[in-house]
Amino acid sequence: MSVAKKEYKRITTKSLVDMKSRGEKISMLTAYDFTMAQIVDGAGIDVILVGDSASNVMAGHETTLPITLDQMIYHAASVVRAINRSLVVVDLPFGSYQSDAKEALRSAIRIMKESGGHAVKMEGGKEIKDSIKRILNAGIPVMGHLGLTPQSIYKFGTYTVRAKEETEAKQLKEDALLLEKLGCFAIVLEKVPAKLAEEVAKSVSIPVIGIGAGSGVDGQVLVIHDMLGMNTEFSPRFLRRYMDLHTEMTKALQQYSTDIKSGDFPNENEQY
Structure with a gap:
């Protein structure tokens, strides 16, 4: 049964928890x-x-x-200047938090101070608990990320579905409970079996x-270039x-070129 959408002037971490408790689904997209x-x-x-996509x-x-902390801050600051309502979550990039909790804090502080973002996202469970x-x-609010973690792609060796085996599924469930216990306000689950x-x-x-x-989770996220069909090479299920x-x-750009070459653009109404 669908739940009536509540109007929020600004979305906060508390808003998202309230939405889950009300049964209202959460919409999330990337922007850069x-x-x-x-x-x-x-x-x-x-x-x-x-x-970091x-x-x-x-x-x-x-x-x-390859993306750096400085580059993530640049993209995040550009996004923050545009928004009035959405909660802005910024990925901590690879190498900025995994091995050193003090370095992780410095990275997160830079994102919050220099970009104005509202929260950070980190990939992993118990192995990064000290950093979290x-x-x-x-x-600083933290969103977790479990399942397929793209920053660990060379460890996994593939972008295939994660946690299909019982051992990995058990670990994922334990990590989710740990992230909640630590104080994360939300978790992204990427490419795992729907039942799990x-x-x-x-x-x-x-x-x-x-x-x-x-569909049994509390919301969905996609990369905007994928869902708008700008990226044609990526077609997962x-x-x-x-x-x-x-x-x-492509049609618009080709028409623009044609109009220039034919002398149709600019016409009399499009000049001073």
Whole structure:
């Protein structure tokens, strides 16, 4: 049964917990620049993730690993300047938090101070608990991320579904409970079996946002370039394309070139 959507002037970490308790689903999308963030915020999306996926869709890297903390701050600051309502969560990039809790705190503080973001997201469970604790103790909200963790792609060796085996599924459930206990305000579950994701969502009081994790979680997130059809190479099962923007943009650009070459653009009404 659908739940009536409550109007929030600003989305906060508390808003998301309230939404879960009310049974209201949470919408989340990535954005990396001012113009796109302004559109996403204006459309009423609850959470904007300034994802390290900027490494892929903005910079053309094969993985998320190359993007730097400075680059994440640049993208996040651009997004924050655009928003009025959405909660802005910023990925801590690879190498900025995994091995040293003090370095993790310094990284999170830089993101909060220099970008104006509202929270950070970190990949992993018990192996990064010290970093999470230190950041939370400083008053910085943390969103967890379990399942397929792209920053560990060379460890996994594949982008396939995670936690299909009992041992890994058990560890994922334990990590989700740990993240809640530590004080994370939400968890992203990426590319895990739908039944497992639903179990996890029911086992914790904080929101669980899925990407390739079925419908039994508390909300969904996609990369905006994927769901708008700007990126045509990426076609996983979990992706629903809401537009074919690649085709539409190509047509518009070709027409622009044609109009210039034919002398049609600019016409008399388009000049001074």
